[in-house]
Amino acid sequence: MTSSQDILSSITDLQKQYENSLPPVDTWNPPLNGDLDMRIDREGRWYYQGGELTRAAMVKMFSSILKREGNDFYLLTPVEKWRIDVEVAPFLMVGMRVENRGSGDQLVVLETNVGNEVLLGEHNPLWFIESDRGEQLPMVEVRSGLTGLVSRNVFYEMVETLAEEEGGRYYIDSSGIRFWLPES
Numbered sequence: 001m002t003s004s005q006d007i008l009s010s011i012t013d014l015q016k017q018y019e020n021s022l023p024p025v026d027t028w029n030p031p032l033n034g035d036l037d038m039r040i041d042r043e044g045r046w047y048y049q050g051g052e053l054t055r056a057a058m059v060k061m062f063s064s065i066l067k068r069e070g071n072d073f074y075l076l077t078p079v080e081k082w083r084i085d086v087e088v089a090p091f092l093m094v095g096m097r098v099e100n101r102g103s104g105d106q107l108v109v110l111e112t113n114v115g116n117e118v119l120l121g122e123h124n125p126l127w128f129i130e131s132d133r134g135e136q137l138p139m140v141e142v143r144s145g146l147t148g149l150v151s152r153n154v155f156y157e158m159v160e161t162l163a164e165e166e167g168g169r170y171y172i173d174s175s176g177i178r179f180w181l182p183e184s
Contacts, residue, residue, distance in 0.1 A: 025067045025076045026144055036075065036082035038062075042149065044092030044113040060114045066090055068145040088131075091148035093118070093140055096157045106161065108174035110140060110154065118142055121175030126150070128182050136182045 037049045046053040046062060053059055067074050073086045095111035108120040118124045118140060128136045138150035138158075150158065162170045162181070171178040 022064050022143075025065055028067075028076050028078050028081075030076065030079050030081045032074075032081050032083065034082065036084050038075070038082075039085035040073075040087065040090050042088045043151075044090075044094075044149070056114075063090065063114045066146060088137065089139060089147040089149040091142050091146065093148045093150040093154050096154045098161055105176060106173055108158065108161065108172065110148070110150070112142060112148055116142075118148070119175060120172070120179065121177055125177070126172065126174075126179040 039047050041047065046059050053062075062075060065076050067076050068090075073084050073090060075082045075084055092113040093110040094113050097109050099107040099109060110118045110120060112118065120126055120140065124141045126138060126140050128138055131137050138155050140148045140150060142148045158172055161172055163173055163178075164170050169183065170181045172181070173179075
């Protein structure tokens, strides 16, 4: 049987390997070329000049050269920088699994729409933002200021793991951290 520390190390190692395989966009600082007619909608779908990009490999490649600066998002190469529009978040969390670490501890692992896994924890926290329509939207830090919106289906799965503190406040526990749900 695999120990809880082995599970945590394995998930953390996979996440680091993925991040280390990405282009070093944080070190690139080319001048702005302009605005590109590209957007990512609320559901994590990518559009270029009005048409949806349906090739998963292309979306994954574009997501690997994405960078956030303030409230703006850019596609970068070492010599080009194009601003794109992101409706809510560049990633959508489309899958979830829970790994039990023993003694009641659990690890919540989320999967993005481009296939990488994110361990909910200190470096990848969960929080809520309010939408224009007044909805509380669950968000997760994916990497380097890039966030993922937790899909409705995945959030319902997360709700099944809720714990309750005295006083009626609910939270999701992962990696030994409590992520509180908004009070209604």
